[in-house]
Amino acid sequence: MTKELFNKIENYMKSCVKETAHDREHIYRVLGNCLKIAEKESNVDYDILLSAALLHDIGRDGKKKKHNETGAEMAREYLRTIDFPVEKIESVCDAVFTHSNESYGQQKTLEAKILYDADKLDAVGIMGISRSLIGIGNYNNPMYVVNDGKIDMDENCETDTFVRYYVRRVAKNYDRFFTKTAQEIADKQKTIDNEFFGSLVNLVNDNCAKLRTIDDILSDN
Amino acid sequence: MTKELFNKIENYMKSCVKETAHDREHIYRVLGNCLKIAEKESNVDYDILLSAALLHDIGRDGKKKKHNETGAEMAREYLRTIDFPVEKIESVCDAVFTHSNESYGQQKTLEAKILYDADKLDAVGIMGISRSLIGIGNYNNPMYVVNDGKIDMDENCETDTFVRYYVRRVAKNYDRFFTKTAQEIADKQKTIDNEFFGSLVNLVNDNCAKLRTIDDILSDN
Known part of the structure; x- marks a missing residue:
């Protein structure tokens, strides 16, 4: 791919992305992760890979609805x-379509x-935690909820908290990588x-325990 | 203070607080932090301390404008x-007024x-990082900006990023505690x-370096 073509696609991407957790950075x-992984693989088609990387989140409208499908169509x-x-357009669109969690296992090509x-990789570790917290802020949800004097760790917790998202998503991503490099x-x-x-979790539970000692300070009447 | 009075003030607090980074949790x-610190101090007036703790953020309207002043008036x-x-109302209001960063050094009482x-303590460490990231999400600001191929660490960076906030606020809070326990x-x-x-910071800078290798892949024309 030429620099000119890359810059063109890059500028289109910039005009599309908005959300903080899925912004241009x-x-x-x-x-960058694609480059790190690809350099350890053979026969990577960089036209497909770089375009798909640039375009993978252009379908996000902030409502989280089928952004991979919308993205593939827009691409x-x-x-x-x-x-x-x-002849490479459909491979780019396929990779954009299958980058989402829900499409796990449907990836047809090495590039996908x-x-x-x-x-x-941007959804585990430091970035996984940081972006989940930003997402909580985006939607004005709480970091956690406390039930029965402890932090609620249930992945089916009724409230959409950072803790629920972490247990449900971030922690599980570690077991779903295709390449050795990413793993x-x-x-x-x-x-x-x-x-x-x-x-x-310890800080919150420790605080809950401390709060229970307030009964020793307050009088009954 | 009686349990009944505490619960009354607690319920009023719940009806006031909204923002995720300054929610009821x-x-x-x-x-909880107040209890931990107070148990190592002598002659703490718990009527003042507990009320001020419950009421300290009731003045937040989401616009971050003089929330301590508004809060003291509301209290x-x-x-x-x-x-x-x-006879204790003014001491509660003083503590609410002086809990903000801008009032550092104006605290008149032990309770304040x-x-x-x-x-x-809720603005350093894990909570400091988590709440800063949530705040970034609340206001739809970016985690960081990249300038000249590196993450911008300048506390006077023009964009209101998580990194700027961390360097400007979180990192500095460590040197401003009054009590040994909190320190x-x-x-x-x-x-x-x-x-x-x-x-x-390393992850982002490392990624920036990797992105520069893209020139080896792209052709000039």
């Missing part, structure tokens, strides 16, 4: 209007697998991730 | 309507110092805090 981190429409190799892994990068992030989350 | 963490007005010791420390609790949080923030 997310796209650049995913792009198809857009790539047809520029000087992009026609690399993109999936690269995107999920290795992810495993290195696991310690600080577990430490941070574990300390947060 | 923040109030309960600050209350005065509210406490006059309930069966709260009249404890509340300040307890509130700042000790904060110091224990420093390692994981520094590790998390440092790793985030």
Whole structure:
């Protein structure tokens, strides 16, 4: 791919992305992750990989509804209007379509697998935690809820909290990588991730225990 | 203070607080911190401390404008309507007024110092990082910006990012505690805090370096 074509697709991406947790810096981190993974693989088609990386989140409208489907359609429409190799358009769209969690296992090409892994690397470790917290702020949801004097760790907790999201999503992403390179990068992030989350849970539960001592201070009447 | 009076003030607090980063769970963490600090001090007036802890953020309207001033006024007005010791109302209002960063050094009483420390303990370490990220999400600001191929660490960075907030606020809170107890609790949080923030900065800069290799892949024309 030429620099000119890359810059064209990059500018289109910039005009599309908005959400803080999926902003242009997310796209650049995913792009960087793609490069790290791809350099350890053979026969990677960089036209497909780089375009799919740039375009994977253009379908997000902030409502989280089928953004991969919308994104694939937008990518198809857009790539047809520029000087992009026609025979590669469908592979780009497939990779955009299958980068989402819900499409796990449907990746048809090496490029689609690399993109999936690269995107999920940004959803574990420090970035997984940071972006989940930002997402909580975006939707004005609470960090956690307390039930029966303890932090609610249930992944089916009724409230959409950071803790629920972490248990349901972030913690599970570690077991779903396709490439060895991505798995290795992810495993290195696991310690600080577990430490941070574990300390947060302990801090909250410790605080709940302390709050129960308030009864010794208050009088009955 | 009686349980009944405490519950009354607690319910009033619940009806006032909204923002995710300063929601009721923040109030309960600050209350817990107050108890931890107070048990190591002598002659603490718990009527003043507990009320001020519950009421310290009721003045937040989501616009961050003089919430301590608004909060002190609301507390005065509210406490006059309930069966709260009249002679202690002004001390509660003073503590509410001086809990903000801008009022550092104006704390007149032990209770005001404890509340300040307890509130700042929730602004360092894991909670400092988590709440800053949530705040970024609340206002739809970016986590960081990249300038000249590196993460912008300038505390005067033009964009209101998580990184700017961290450098400007979170990192500095460690040197502003009044009590030994709060300082000790904060110091224990420093390692994981520094590790998390440092790793985030490294991850981003490492990614920026990787992105520069894209020129080896793209052709000039």
